[in-house]
Amino acid sequence: MKSLSATARLRTLVMLAGVLAAGAGLAPPSARAQTIPTPESFFGFQMGADGKLARWDELVEYYTLIANASPRVQLVTMGDTTMGHPFVVLFVSSPENLARLEALRQINATLADPRSASDETIERAVADGKAVVVQSMGLHATEVGASQMAAELMYDLATRTDGEVLRILDEVVSIMIPCFNPDGQVMVTDWYNETVGTAYEGVSPPSLYHKYIGHDNNRDAFQTNTVESQYGAQIMFRDWVPQAYVDHHQMGAYGARIYVPPYAEPIRPDADPLVWREMSWYGAHIAYKEEEADKAGVVNAAIYSGWGHFGFHWITPFHNIAGMLTESASARLATPLFLHPDQLRGGSRGLPEYEAQTSFPNPWPGGWWRVRDIVEQQKIAALATLDIAARNRETVLRNAYLKASRQTARGAEGSPAAFVIPADQHDALTAAELVEKLLGQGIEVRRAASEFRHEGRIYGAGSFVVSMAQPKRGVIRWLLGRTLYPDNSYTRDREGNPIRPYDMSTDTMSEFMGVHVEPVDGPIAATLDVVQGSVTPVGTVAKGTLGYVIDGRLNESVRVVNRLLAADVGVRRAHVASDGVRVGDFLVSATAPGDLIDRLAGETGVAFQALEADPSAARPVASRRIGMYQRYFGGNIDEGWTRLLLERFEFPYASLFDAEITAGNLNARYDVIVLPADDVDRMMGTEDKDTPVGSRAEDYPPEYRSGFGQAGVDALEAFVTKGGTLVTFAQAGTLAIEKFGLPVRNVVGGLQSTEFWSPGSTLRIDIDDDHPLALGMPSRGLATFLAGGQVYEVVATPQNERVERIVTFVARDILQSGWLLGEDRIARKAAMVAVEHGAGRVVLIGFRPQHRVQTHGTFKLVFNALLGGDTARDAETR
């Protein structure tokens, strides 16, 4: 398991670094500090200077220099980022603390999970331990201030000899992630430097600022699909469970100057209440320090509700970590912005007016706003967090113990007592992946060695049990338990219109992944062993006279098929069940090289069973030429995630830009074209008066003004009518429905939010699992439905059979988790249809079948549309 070896590596590095520091013959800090240049002398400008950004490679050079010169700083490289830059973590503390970092880590681990510790051990840990604070900068790369601030903060912590800093060094282990997204930092810095002094200075880059996931990179905290998230999870959830975590961000330019903790209403319940009090406590100190330094425009308890997405700062409270963020007003990348008083406004949660209030006593009057302002206010926030932890080290540590032990006690007394992940699953390898993701959160999972009976149910050997009687009870509850977003006066405006949640209205991982999980009560009478290491099995291999059968219900089987097709191995798919073969299973030719099969079974966990009798109906699967539309204007995050999905499952594909589309003749190069969820105007490049400044064509250099226009629509329609398949996700369906005139109607298009509302929910669906596009799916499942999603009804034509309804919403009780208004509008309507158009067809998926690569339960609907072979139901009759 990759994450465990990475853990071992970090531990080794941390211990090695400790040994080096201890053996280095530590010079007094002041004497050593003289060798560290100021950021200004190193970079040639003050951090946050107008028009200047230090690039990640230079920043790493500076941190390396500091770590070499200062006994207060150790630099650990966790590994490479997605694009090969170093992901760096800085440990800052007194030389004495750094010399015993591994011992401090273990003390901290005892307080974070005190289940087996005696009172005496706890008292000793509180006395001997140090407060642990993690802060991360530059997660969102266009929010440029924090990664610049970090250099100045590091210089201060490495060189200052005053009481405040010395106390911080003595009492706190400060873990700094000076840039959470180095790839994006480099992209944005280079883009800024290219455009500075041109008409396009200060506009955001035209593409995603992470190779795949752009601004969604914090939404990846619980599924950790990227290496950056895996490093973050290792530091925060497993190796170090800090007492406090702060993410430093930037927000819009036209309101408060900086948001600091705590969060606004509503909050997501089921964390230990102490953690919410701590966030207010840290936040008060940060706000106080900002006012002390005469910084205007500080707001707290506003804008960011405590019920947000499950990104790092919002999931951490459920790990018993005071998980917080700061959000500074933005400039224009590194270019200053002037704001008039009448341009400043409230209008957000907890800040209805831009006027003085308890949590906003000092409105900023307007004027020039510069990155230097951001650097200064964020440095105050970062130091204030360390300062209050240092001044209250014992309280902070004792609270860590209290939160962990009280959450464990609540879990032991409450309902459900545990979640069982039965061994019997539709897609057992995805269930194993869910368990891996829980382990990645540092959650304790147990496995039954043998079959057991509980509450009248029999669970097979190998079933997993996740007890709520553990410190991370809160995380477990939200990742595995049904979640209903509140519908009350916190979530409706005065007219009764629902207010959009900050992000999704549920993050129920098991539901997204299509893994069956059962909440249970009472003590479980079974032998349950704590899972150590990976739970992904190695697939067995048995060769039959006609080759192999692999399970079509497994997502991983599709990865296997793509690997086999790439190796020119013949693969067929069963469309009728027969002895030992289910509908949807893949049949692999006996000519497949044995070493390849062994390797695939080992890598993916897919079992290869002997194929002895040829099924009556099986059709060849062939590699299809896939194109995926990609645009500029900041990029489309759903497109990036889809790319990541295709690469994970090893589909070959090409990114398709405007010029290639408008040139036409697409059938010569593609069999399938995917339009990820996107607005039709954005795809076509049409604008109206509401198009915001910064995303209009004129804001970008001509080569980045994307939009394929009517010529592109014509080319895409010709592609379909000549036999191509066009696949659309969510709102992208409008392009085909309206521009091609397909005989389907989006029944939720244009409805008021009071009439239909589903902001990131899981909805119950029926699936026609005999349909070629739904092979391998269960007959019932869950669709992840976001705002802007579509629901289809067939418009009457003489050839109604040209529309196939593949996935439909159930008749009633449609909501599984999240928030749904107006279920009668979508009951029994289609969530996915295939529409014949000329010689080809359009596959419209109205929800997000591949949302953030988190919705494994519906990946196969995408895969089937991309895999070769005739995928129409009555292919034989045509």
Ligand SMILES: [Zn+2]
């Ligand atoms: Zn941000």
